[in-house]
Structures are given as structure tokens and as C-alpha cells.
Amino acid sequence: MKTSNIIFFERKFPSANMILIKDQLPILIDTGFGSDTKETEQLMKEAGVSPEELHLIVNTHYHSDHVGGNFHLQKNYGVKIAAHKWDADLINGCDPEACCADWLDQPVEPYRVDKKLKDNDEINTGSKTLKVLHTPGHTLGHISLYEPEEEILISGDLFHKNDIGWLNIFREGVASIQRSIESLDRLSMLRIGQAYSGHGPQIENPLAAIDAARNRYEKWLTMPEKISWHAIKRIFSFTLIIKNGLAKEEIDNYLLKCGWFQDFARYSFKHQPEEFIQILLDEMIRSGAASWHNNHLIAVTLHQAPQKKWMSKNIKPRDWKPQDFLT
Incomplete structure (x- = not known):
């Protein structure tokens, strides 16, 4: 070539x-x-x-x-x-x-x-x-x-x-x-x-x-649950990457605040969100997408975690202002 x-x-x-x-x-x-x-x-x-x-x-x-x-x-x-x-x-x-x-x-x-x-x-x-x-x-x-x-x-x-x-x-x-x-x-x-x-x-x-x-x-097309498992494991893995892992004691509260977790739990898997937390954690470990290290859940895929200072900005489009676009 x-x-x-x-x-x-x-x-x-x-x-x-x-x-x-x-x-x-x-x-x-x-x-x-x-x-x-x-x-x-x-x-x-x-x-x-x-x-x-x-x-x-x-x-x-x-x-x-x-x-x-x-x-x-x-x-x-x-x-x-x-x-x-x-x-x-x-x-x-x-x-x-x-x-x-x-x-x-x-x-x-x-x-x-x-x-x-x-x-x-x-x-x-x-x-x-x-x-x-x-x-x-x-x-x-x-x-x-x-x-x-x-x-x-x-x-x-x-x-x-x-x-x-x-x-x-x-x-x-x-x-x-x-x-x-x-x-x-x-x-x-x-x-x-x-x-x-x-x-x-x-x-x-x-x-x-x-x-x-x-x-x-x-x-x-004939196994829609596989679509949801594929998606939710990738979303949660990305979360673990950008947060540099989650401590065991903070996982429940964090997941219950997330729109993606609520939707998948209730509508894809037909579980109450509180019930689905352990199911998701078990699947993350079983599939090799995540592992426990010193009571922290860590993404297994190769990555480099963002700096805490950068992540602390937590900027979303709802926070954007017109002046942000001025150069």
C-alpha cells in the first residue's frame, strides 16, 4: 500500500x-x-x-x-x-x-x-x-x-x-x-x-x-437482553476508568443516582435498581470487565485515569454558557 x-x-x-x-x-x-x-x-x-x-x-x-x-x-x-x-x-x-x-x-x-x-x-x-x-x-x-x-x-x-x-x-x-x-x-x-x-x-x-x-x-435481534448487557458493562467500565475506580462503600449511592443505571435496571432487566446493583457487580467480575483491589472496583481494560483536578470540574452541557464559545 x-x-x-x-x-x-x-x-x-x-x-x-x-x-x-x-x-x-x-x-x-x-x-x-x-x-x-x-x-x-x-x-x-x-x-x-x-x-x-x-x-x-x-x-x-x-x-x-x-x-x-x-x-x-x-x-x-x-x-x-x-x-x-x-x-x-x-x-x-x-x-x-x-x-x-x-x-x-x-x-x-x-x-x-x-x-x-x-x-x-x-x-x-x-x-x-x-x-x-x-x-x-x-x-x-x-x-x-x-x-x-x-x-x-x-x-x-x-x-x-x-x-x-x-x-x-x-x-x-x-x-x-x-x-x-x-x-x-x-x-x-x-x-x-x-x-x-x-x-x-x-x-x-x-x-x-x-x-x-x-x-x-x-x-x-432475537436476544435483546444481550444488547443491554453489552451496553451497561461498557458504560460502567468507562465510569470506573474516569473515576479511577469506585470504593465499595460508595458504589450503591453512585449507581442509584445514574440515569443509565436506573433505565437498564428497571426497563431492560425488570429489576428494582437496588436489587440490580449486586447483579451488575457480579457480572462485571464474572466477565472480567472489572476486579476488586483493596475494596475498590477497578476497570480491567487498559487505560490511564484522568487527573482528579480535571474530573472535579464535572462540566455538563446544562452548565454551558454562550460566553464559553468565545475565543
């Missing part, structure tokens, strides 16, 4: 992966978690692009691990941000549902979407053109990006090399699984030599990964 100026950065949680298009008009696709902005800048500089040179940031979707660096890059360097129009309207309206931040209890610093994208839009990087593909499922405003010359796909969290994006039936709708399948079917029609997803390594055999993802989703 010829040398590409599409540079892929595989990152540890809580940040999502990042892709830099090093061209006349440099573009950064996704910006990681908010606590990792210094690393985000350093990765770009090591690749030969300084933050002030960025022409545009493109977000595949608005979850905190993909948009967390937006605030820093927009406020300090005036970088424009592009996202699907459905995400953009929620973000720019400071809607409490933006980024699902309240429901997920994940901090996101304020940013503004400058360029609203829709299906089949094109993004010019100088010598390349990225095609915007609306691929809902993981979120309603989820997009993928396709570069036809090198046959490269940037798939966000629709599918990964050995996993699929978790589905939020409470915020994205119960049809999110059908949307995911339709999005995968659309991508399967493309000539794809290489794919980069939001988590995990690059995907050398994208069509095989798409087929595996589709098969898994189709099985879930």
Missing part, C-alpha cells in the same frame, strides 16, 4: 482513537477525552502538525471520548468543528441531552459546531476528498468518513476490529440495532482496503469485520 498522509493514533481509554489527515488543509477526526488534551497536542506535533495549523476538527459522533478535546482546541487555537447536523443542533443549543453527558454522567467542556454535516457531503483536505456517510446506530448523528483513492474508511464506533459499538436504546431508540445493520450494509458496498475505528487497532480486513458485526447484531 502506498504511503498515506492519513495518520492513525490508537489511544487508551478514556480517549477514543484519533485520525490526522496531514495535507494542505489538515483535519483532525475526533479529539479524545477532555483530560487528555496535552497528549492530543503532543501526538499532532510529533506527526508534524501544530494545533494552530488545523483547518478543521470532524467528530464522528458526540460522546465524551470523541469530543473531549474540542473545547481546548477551539478556545485556544480557534479551530472550526464539524459534526452531523443532528448532533450540532443539540450541541449549539446547549441541550441537556447533548453528548448524553447527563445520562452517562460524563463531563464534557463546552464547544460549538461551526459546520453542520449531512449525508454525502464532501470534506476537502487539499489533495484528498473525504465523503461523509451518515451511519446511525451507535448514535443518531453518527457519521463515517470514506477516502476513495486509498480506499480508507474511518468508522467511528459503528464497528471495531473485534467488537461493535454499544447501543443506547434509551436515548437512540429501540430501532438502533436495525439502523446499525443498515449502516453496515451500506459500508459493505464500498471498496475498503483499510479501516480505522474509534477503539482498538486498525482493521486490515474491514469487510470481514463488517460481516462479523452484522452477524452479531442479527443474533441480538
Whole structure:
């Protein structure tokens, strides 16, 4: 394969992966978690692009691990941000549902979407053109990006090399699984030599990964409880990552305050939330998603916990103010 100026950065949680298009008009696709902005800048500089040179940031979707660096890059360097129009309207309206931040209890610093994208839009990087593909499922405003010359796909969290994006039936709708399948079917029609997803390594055999993802989703159509288990374990693991674990004595009170936990307990698993706490903890341990260390529940997946000082800000879109967007 010829040398590409599409540079892929595989990152540890809580940040999502990042892709830099090093061209006349440099573009950064996704910006990681908010606590990792210094690393985000350093990765770009090591690749030969300084933050002030960025022409545009493109977000595949608005979850905190993909948009967390937006605030820093927009406020300090005036970088424009592009996202699907459905995400953009929620973000720019400071809607409490933006980024699902309240429901997920994940901090996101304020940013503004400058360029609203829709299906089949094109993004010019100088010598390349990225095609915007609306691929809902993981979120309603989820997009993928396709570069036809090198046959490269940037798939966000629709599918990964050995996993699929978790589905939020409470915020994205119960049809999110059908949307995911339709999005995968659309991508399967493309000539794809290489794919980069939001988590995990690059995907050398994208069509095989798409087929595996589709098969898994189709099985879930008849086993909806698996959708919920897949989602809740990933949400709780991410919580344990950004909080650097939870002490045993604080877990009950914390979970009972979370919208995601209440919804999954009551509506997916038909339990009172108080009853479901131990069921979730047992499954986290059984599946290897978490383990106990000195009476603290810790996420097992490779990660680097955010600094307590950064997490103490606890900023959500309901806290955003218009002046936050001034640069």
C-alpha cells in the first residue's frame, strides 16, 4: 500500500482513537477525552502538525471520548468543528441531552459546531476528498468518513476490529440495532482496503469485520437482553476508568443516582435498581470487565485515569454558557 498522509493514533481509554489527515488543509477526526488534551497536542506535533495549523476538527459522533478535546482546541487555537447536523443542533443549543453527558454522567467542556454535516457531503483536505456517510446506530448523528483513492474508511464506533459499538436504546431508540445493520450494509458496498475505528487497532480486513458485526447484531435481534448487557458493562467500565475506580462503600449511592443505571435496571432487566446493583457487580467480575483491589472496583481494560483536578470540574452541557464559545 502506498504511503498515506492519513495518520492513525490508537489511544487508551478514556480517549477514543484519533485520525490526522496531514495535507494542505489538515483535519483532525475526533479529539479524545477532555483530560487528555496535552497528549492530543503532543501526538499532532510529533506527526508534524501544530494545533494552530488545523483547518478543521470532524467528530464522528458526540460522546465524551470523541469530543473531549474540542473545547481546548477551539478556545485556544480557534479551530472550526464539524459534526452531523443532528448532533450540532443539540450541541449549539446547549441541550441537556447533548453528548448524553447527563445520562452517562460524563463531563464534557463546552464547544460549538461551526459546520453542520449531512449525508454525502464532501470534506476537502487539499489533495484528498473525504465523503461523509451518515451511519446511525451507535448514535443518531453518527457519521463515517470514506477516502476513495486509498480506499480508507474511518468508522467511528459503528464497528471495531473485534467488537461493535454499544447501543443506547434509551436515548437512540429501540430501532438502533436495525439502523446499525443498515449502516453496515451500506459500508459493505464500498471498496475498503483499510479501516480505522474509534477503539482498538486498525482493521486490515474491514469487510470481514463488517460481516462479523452484522452477524452479531442479527443474533441480538432475537436476544435483546444481550444488547443491554453489552451496553451497561461498557458504560460502567468507562465510569470506573474516569473515576479511577469506585470504593465499595460508595458504589450503591453512585449507581442509584445514574440515569443509565436506573433505565437498564428497571426497563431492560425488570429489576428494582437496588436489587440490580449486586447483579451488575457480579457480572462485571464474572466477565472480567472489572476486579476488586483493596475494596475498590477497578476497570480491567487498559487505560490511564484522568487527573482528579480535571474530573472535579464535572462540566455538563446544562452548565454551558454562550460566553464559553468565545475565543
